[in-house]
Amino acid sequence: MARTQGSHSDITGPRIRAAALRLFAQDGYAAVSMRQIAKDVGVQAGALYNYTPDKQSLLYELLRGHMDDLLTAREAEASKQLEPLAALEGFVRFHIGFHVARPDEVFIAYMELRSLNAENFTQVESLRRRYENELEGILQRGLESGAFSVDDAKIATLAVIAMLTGVNTWYRAGGRLSLAEVETIYWNMVKRAVVA
Amino acid sequence: MARTQGSHSDITGPRIRAAALRLFAQDGYAAVSMRQIAKDVGVQAGALYNYTPDKQSLLYELLRGHMDDLLTAREAEASKQLEPLAALEGFVRFHIGFHVARPDEVFIAYMELRSLNAENFTQVESLRRRYENELEGILQRGLESGAFSVDDAKIATLAVIAMLTGVNTWYRAGGRLSLAEVETIYWNMVKRAVVA
DNA sequence: GATTTAACTGAACAAACGTTCAAATCAAAG
């Protein structure tokens, strides 16, 4: 046997990435074998290498793609150019909405950074830094205008992001609270923690 | 060759656990082999099995021990029985201090939960739930007394813990800020987010 | 000093790992 009926790279490629994403999120990069990914797709392990040079690149492309999506989506939001308070609310709601919609991507973006080799790690890390700088910029402008008051802008940035990303550990669509309610609850806490 | 000079279970045992802890935190449970742990201790892989029945138990004992330490230390604090505001400040400072002092333990307690088998996972998870209930109890009492105001006590609990544990991602002893300063900065944010 | 017990080595086991590649088969183009 060889090429199978209906096989096409436009179909198999995305399915491989989807399977890798799900399995990496579920069991961790190191614990998932190429044969498991292949089995999930319904293909032999060797076929994966038409789509990725190696396992490491498969992980990197997933993380890289996720960070690109995040920054692109954020740019669309940020271009609205609002005063600090509205900008902060926009960031909080955007962050929660974006992350809650992509639990697997978010999970591996945080958990599997260390599974990247040095070069790939640096790339992804710099994208994360760029995203954090978005929030830090908002806080900084609010401090200068007197709208916000925090002891340390950088620490407040990390504290707020940690708090917001924590939503992913418990939120499930169709649960007790709607997404809008969750956003509002967190926005209230952030507002009170940061606004003068 | 066989038993080596100076070998003793009181020495080798702790060294094995320390090596496993450090390596699991650094590279992840699945990515660390028993031979790597053994090499770090200066022993052959077979010798590890005098101290643990298998690799899984080695991880479980580390996580279980960490959670026991956390709850024991917390009980000493909590027995002070304070009114909500002081109790909340006590919790914030305790949480940061305890976690910052044990970066490796905290890291694997969060990252390697999924590497536990079902039974061990349930055990560790219930200990975590008990710890979260400490904070939730404080918030609940503060809500009843009118000292606090949050939309949802359970969510506020998770939000605060996520925010506080986030300190471990950036704090390094000997850095720009002292531990006391970090505690105060976070306490200020929590206070403002929660206190009426 | 002899004997018992504790601690470790070193080799071995089957299974699983990431990766490669010639051969085979299907899809698309002419």
Add this chain to the structure above:
DNA sequence: CTTTGATTTGAACGTTTGTTCAGTTAAATC
């Protein structure tokens, strides 16, 4: 219908994996 190119199989490779155990040596006991 033939040819070309895209896609997958299935077997194989050299390593590494967790774990076991008979044999050996040091420490502890008497």
